[in-house]
Each structure stands twice: as structure tokens, then as C-alpha cells.
Amino acid sequence: MGVDTQDWEQAQARIAQLEAELAQLQAQTKKFRSDAEKYYHLYQYSSDSIFIIEVSTGAIIDANPDAARRLGYPLEELIGLPLSQIEIQDDSWQAQSTSSWRSAISGTHVYECRYRAKDGSLIPVEVSSRLITIEGRDLIQNTVRNISRRKRLEERLRIFERAVEQSANTIVITDTRGNIEYVNPKFVHLTGYSREEAYGQNPRILKSGQTDPAVHRELWQSLVEGKEWVGEFINMKKNGELYWEQAVISPIRNATGIVTHYLAVKEDITARKMAEAERERLIEELDAFSHTVAHDLKNPLAVLMGFTEMLLDELSQLSQEEIYEMLLKLHQTEHKLNNIINELLLLARVRELAEVTIEPLDMPSIVAEALKRLQDLVESSSAQIVLQDEGTWQIAVGHASWVEEVWANYISNAIKYGGTPPQITIGSTPEEDGSIRFWVRDNGPGIASEDIPDLFQRFSRLEMIQAEGHGLGLSIVQRIVSRLKGKVSVQSAPGEGSIFSFTLPAYQ
The missing domain is CATH 3.30.450.20 (PAS domain)
Known part of the structure; x- marks a missing residue:
């Protein structure tokens, strides 16, 4: 029986087609095997932990060796565990994990949480979660990366940020x-x-x-x-x-x-600079203070020593009247020394006293007390002193005994350096800044403008030939008024007398 030529050709074409399809299938199979081997190696030797989870049960159905190694489980023990046993179960992380699972169903989702190792330690991780389908089964693949080092760096960064901010x-x-x-x-x-x-x-x-x-x-x-x-x-x-x-x-x-x-x-370093400036000022002041004290103590001591030696050497030759005169001068010199020492002690108290009682002041009464202390000086100089409208003076606040020293210094200077006889007016004027200015005006020869700036800063002596005194007074005044939150000032010009004043806060 013969073979139909057309059928033979069709058979040959079919065989060629099948051979081509077989070759293609073999190539695809080879590629699939190659891909499977590649993905298997990626899966097995990945530096990230990989978990395959059954969506319906939440159980781990597969994991790579890195997952078992990092969590401390044998691989066969890890498989079958519910993911909830691995992923931390506190509310915040559980809520994030649940949300991430829902997101993974519609695509890849990345989130951070913590995985619990077999020994109970918690590992901060970053999870890349996505839905995969294998043989018709919906599965979740979690690719988990240990971010402990990153978290430590983030914590160090937070500490650094807090350190900088605070x-x-x-x-x-x-x-x-x-x-x-x-x-x-x-x-x-x-x-x-x-x-x-x-x-x-x-x-x-x-x-x-x-x-x-x-x-x-x-x-x-x-x-x-x-x-x-x-x-x-x-x-x-x-x-x-x-x-x-x-x-x-x-x-x-x-x-x-x-x-x-x-x-x-x-x-x-403002406070430090101010302290350094104050220290320099105090050193400068101390130098001037030492010079002034040495000078002012030297003269009275010389007088004391001179009269004492004279009395010792010539007592039998002196009349009662001469002895009386010497004793009187000794007494006056002792009084002067006592005043210097008292002023030194007052200056020390003003400097060192941490707190001072501040109270409303009856200023006319304080002025009266100062004048009572200066009564001998007032009478011996025939000074004429007028208190201007003292009944209308506003009330200031301060420390009464210190303010009395200020008045005593101002008034005694006005007498010593005033005209002949001294004509002195004492008054008070309210200031716009809420303070009260108290002042003493004299009829003296006045002070040159170039001498005014140093009057309160150093232990300055008003250089008047006809008057005696030591340079502590105005320094004490400046120190007292400054401690009482006031200011000192002077207005003067040669031939026009002087007005020495100080301010104190008004009583509210």
C-alpha cells in the first residue's frame, strides 16, 4: 500500500513542529531550573531572613537558614510556628503588623517592628512584606533585615541632638x-x-x-x-x-x-567679664585705698607720737596750761583716728553685707540726726543750714543708718569746703524715673569739671587748702547709694558752689 505524499509532508511538518516545541520546552525547563537554582541560592544564602507565611493561618510554612540562625531556632522547629510568636505582641507593633499584612495583600509594604528570638531577646527589624501565590495558595513572604546597628546609630544621633538642643x-x-x-x-x-x-x-x-x-x-x-x-x-x-x-x-x-x-x-562670658572688670576696679580702688589710709593715718599718728614724746621728755618743765593744750590736741587727734577707723569699718560692712533691710525712710528725721552729729562742726564754722520744704519731701526707701552716713558726709563736706561762713541748702526733688533726688547745695568755690568724674570713683580728697579731711567719705557715699539701688552725682563749676546729690527709689 502506498503513502500519500501530502500526508507524509504534513506528518513531517508536525514532527518538526513538535521537535521545535520540545526544544523550546527543554530550553524553558532549563531556564526554569536555572532560575529555581538561582532563587534557591538567593533564598538559602541571603543575608536577610526570609519567612513564608500561610495567609489563612498565619503560620510559618518555610524559612531560610538565616531566619533560623538569627532567631536561634533549629529550622525544623521554626517551621510551623505562628508568626505571632515571633513578631512582638505589644499593641503598637501588633497594630502596625496587622496594617502591614493588609497592605501586603495589595502589594509590597515595608515597616519596622521587633522579632522575638528563642532566648526572648528582641531584635529591631525592617520587614518587606508582599503577597505571593504558589500552586494556587496565597502566601506572605516577609524579607526581614536586622536594623540593630541602624537603631543604635539613630539613638546616638538622638542623644547628640538632645545634647546640642539642651x-x-x-x-x-x-x-x-x-x-x-x-x-x-x-x-x-x-x-x-x-x-x-x-x-x-x-x-x-x-x-x-x-x-x-x-x-x-x-x-x-x-x-x-x-x-x-x-x-x-x-x-x-x-x-x-x-x-x-x-x-x-x-x-x-x-x-x-x-x-x-x-x-x-x-x-x-558676660558675667565673667563683669567680674574681671569689678576685680580690676577693686584692685585699683584698693591701691588708692591703701595710699589714702596710709597718708591719713600717718599724720595723726605723727602728731600723737610727737606730743607723747614731748610729754615724756618735758613733762616736769610744762605748765598746767601747756599740758592741757597738749592733751586737748591729743584728744582731737584720737577723735580723728577714730573717725577714720569707723569709716573703714562702715566701708567694709557696706561691701560685705549680703542683705540689708530696706524700709520707708523719714528723711527729715534722718537729716536731723546727721546734723546733731555735726553740731560742733556747724557751730565752730558758723554754718547756716536751711532745709527747703522738708514737709513736702516724698518718701524714699533705703537703710536708715547708711543714709544718715551719706547725709553726714555731704553736709560735712559742704561745711569744710563751703564759703565763709558756709551757707548750705538741703532739699529733695522727685525724678521722672520714679526715684527721688536728695541734694546738698553749698556756697563754696566750686570744683573744676575735669576733677568731677573721679570724685566718687577713687578715694579722692577735695583739694582745698583751708580744709582738712580724708578721702574715704565720697567712696563710702558711692558704695552705700549703689547698694541701695540709687545713683550719686555732683553739679559744680569754679566760683559757683556745688550741689552734691543722690537718688533712692520712691516708696510705692
């Missing part, structure tokens, strides 16, 4: 052009500029004009050379108040060593 020093970060990119709360508190006002500005907004320009040139030269700079500024707050800062300014470099920013850590 620092007692001002911290400023600028770009390389000097534009501010960050300031901490201390900067805001100290300068009065908000962060919004500071960002984008140059630190020149704090420039007071009182820092030597050479300081700024030296600063930028150091930074341009990539060096740290340490120095001091006199800066200005937003409200115009001046303050001192000690600054350490350093370049910040990136991983390649290129300077990208500058960091300034600055300390407010």
Missing part, C-alpha cells in the same frame, strides 16, 4: 559662606532672635562694632586654612544689649575631607 552653650552651624543653617535653643534664648529669623542670615547680625576688626580677619583666615579658631567677641542681642562670648569655631568636613560647614560653640 546645651548650655550657644551652637551655630553655617555653610562655607557663613549663612546660618542651624541654631540651638540657647542661641534663641540668649540673642533674642528666633530660629526663623536666624536661618539664612550671617552671624554678622550679632555684630556690635566693638570687637576689633582684626579678630574677624584672624577668624576667617583660620577657617580658610581649615584650622580651628578660638577667641572672644563683644556681640549685640536683638534688643541692642551687649554681651561677651568666647567662641570655638571649627570646620566640618565630609567623608572626602572637603569642608562643607562651620561649627561655632560659644559661651556667654
